[in-house]
Amino acid sequence: MTASGPIRRHVLIVDDSGPARLLVRQALEGWARRTGQRVDVVEAENGFEALRELPRAPIDLVLTDVNMPTLSGLELIRMIRSRPEQSALPVIAVSTERDAEDAARARKAGADGYLGKPFDVETFDRVLGEVLGSKAPEEP
């Protein structure tokens, strides 16, 4: 925890849909303003890109869509959980609202939290708060 300055979160957004990534980014930026933090957002279009990004930058949080072609979000979450240095990384699965089953599948695969689209501000803040909780980001 740095003595001065706001907390800086490095967040990875994974979604094959451009508009969806944009919406999640906007939501993150709003959340950051409301909580007095800073976010550095990295975007990945698919699971392969996400897996390549993860070791490169110091990612503190992953928000991933579950419904992606080729390598699905669930498979990505499984992969993240299996890597020792990433097994404690907070991961939030993002999926469409009406899918309670999706939430269960995501947790089984290893997600820490679940967001149904479309989400409102209160829900977004709550889920992020729960998942990040008292976890401070790694020292840069």
Add this chain to the structure above:
Amino acid sequence: MTRPKKPGGAFSGEFLAEAEMLLEEAGCGIDALDADGDDPNPERVNALFRSVHSLKGVAGMVGYAGVADAAHALEALLDDLRMGRVPASPAVRGAVREGLGALSTLVARVAAGEDAPRLETPLKDRLEGLVRPAEPRGTESLRLPPELDASLSDYERHRASEAGKRGKALVLVDLDLDFDSFDAGLRNAMSEASAAGELIGTFPGTAADPARMAFRLLVALPPGCDAAALGTRCSARDVVTVSAGRAAPPPSAAPARLPAAVPAESAPPEPGPEAAPQVARGVVRVPLEKVAALVDLAGELALARSALGRSLGQALAGASDRGARFEAQRAFARLDRLVATLGPAALALRLVPVETLTTRLARAFARTASALGREADFVVQGVETEIDKVLADELGDPLLHILRNALDHGIESPEERSSAGKPRRGRVALTVAPSGREVVLTFSDDGRGVDAAGVVAKARQTGLLGATDPDPSDPFALLFRPGFSTAREVSEISGRGVGLDVVREKLAALGGRVSVRSIPGSGTTFEVVVPMTLVLLESLVVRVGEVWFALPGENVRRTLQGAADGVEIVDGRACFRDGDEALPLARLDALFGLPKSAGSDGAEPVVVAEDGRRAAALVVDAVEGVWDLLVKPLADSVPRPKEIVGAAEVPGGEIALALDAGALIARIHSGPAEGRTA
């Protein structure tokens, strides 16, 4: 992101673009499912489910609740379908179409400016009336490793269980990949797995080294499919069988001794070009010229599509009207998808069961056995495997020769067999099985076998192997060298002298290969591998002077401008540094004895080629582009370096000579004497 008060808002344009693309995808998907009939390809069903699921997501996100509700209803039906809760009957497929139609209508209403379009009757109600649930089939218990079992999703578990019920084998392909290139390796393995069978899921593997990425692919393979070969194609560390499939059906009870039960001629006589197709029992017989014309047309269409794509890209680059540009791109994308579907559909017309070939082989076998005084059975397994009709015709001669070889040099006379303690009747078994995009034909006999040491000795005797040459690592490969056998029999089929070298050449011209294994006293096995069909190959086209060459895209690791930087001399040989590999380098003009085009040295492009085992670097004069090419094999009688295996037309009219990457890389590795011809 608050729930938008007005639906759409800033994102309605993007919503429409994405929704129309998803509906287009789904439309192609249901068309493909209709073609599949009652036994749909599970990956297609899953893709269709995902398209509708995505549509539900994006509609919900942007606020079009009516669209999202309808999509949810259709998605539920598709989930039932992919989980086997409803059958893939015409009624269900019709219901899916109806659902897609309703969604299209809703999206069109959004495009027309409606704020919140909604269906009069909820789609859920409409669909329920059309669908009857499937007979419950119970799940098969799976013996998966516990950590895998725990993380399977419902869908994956369903697919694994289905595979087990259908007698398919379940294997885990274990990948241990370098971090820098893991996505290429993973994508390659995933597409090989899908081509060989069904890729059920991708799971983490165990990487000893944190700098590497390990994956495990759970794959369902049809009976007779070679898991080890799949593992090799995927560059897997290991392939573990989780559950063995049911064995392939036993060979026909009565061995094909005399084809009394077989109709006089299995192939229809070729009618004149104008003859109308004959229809019998749901099967249409079409003269091969018509099919060939269609396939060529599909190929030409694909080339035209590639050329259009390029021109369109250039023309649109400067266009300022975003709407028009978007329209043009969507129209092209639609064309692209249709053309991509047409090619394989046309090629599939040429596939015939290999039975048409094996019946002919059986007849010849009986005749030859009798002529040579042998008592032997010919047993065939896998006759339903499909192969290109043209290939089936072309394979006749080489396979006949292999059979004849088995009878002549393999199976001993009945007396000899008795005294050796073998049954009087010998046996030649042919197994045919698909393997990815190839077909493997394995001939095994229980004859006297071939002695490796004897082969090497004979090769030295005839001068094929020099006195000082070391023993070859694969002595049986010598059998396929020209001049191995001085006694060349005149084939009754072609009237020409035929040796095993001609067999190998003929197979190579078809894009195939042959190898032999043998145990002296026990028998010999010939393995013939041929491509299932001639397909469009994405190729890198390069130019050296006036000559154009094509390399299969999958064999091209990368291309770079400016050779000079990466060239080093290692042990007196020119090498190219690619990452931390020093690869042997050759100039393509020197390799083939071509005139070099005048140009700046050092700025020429370098192509790094790899064949799954090794890599090498090539210097060319120019990289012309990447295209999907229909490569036609060159007959063995056409003189050329052995690395050139075919020719293909490139958009623009040039002809590119198709290179065999493996042979080319081997040549570059084998020596600095670049001027040698084969």
Add this chain to the structure above:
Amino acid sequence: MSGDGLLLAFRAGGERFAVPLDRVREAARPRRIAPLPGAPPEWSGVALVRGEAIGVIDVAAAMGLSHAHADPAPLVVVLYGSDHALLVDSIDGVETYPAGRVAPPPPGRGALHGIVAEELGFLSLLDVDRLAARGER
């Protein structure tokens, strides 16, 4: 020679040649003949005719003759029973096999079945199989 006694006659390098008509599949003008590296000089290269890759032998070059001029639209005669085609200058047409007037070919002109004396010059009866065999690896 040919079963029905008919020949296809053509010109190459200023001389007349003929092949049995039943060996002729078609005549075509491919847009391009791509040269084959390292091939003997009588092989023009490979052409794509109706979707098939076919090796092309330059009859004039094989016979040691030279072309009057380079043809921008080369004419080839595609054969049955062999995987190659013949590059020719022009086609004279279908003629009858002149039985009884065929003399053995002169020595050194290997790939011929025979020659026929004509009013102006000779007609050489081409042995297409021997022509290709010389190019075999």
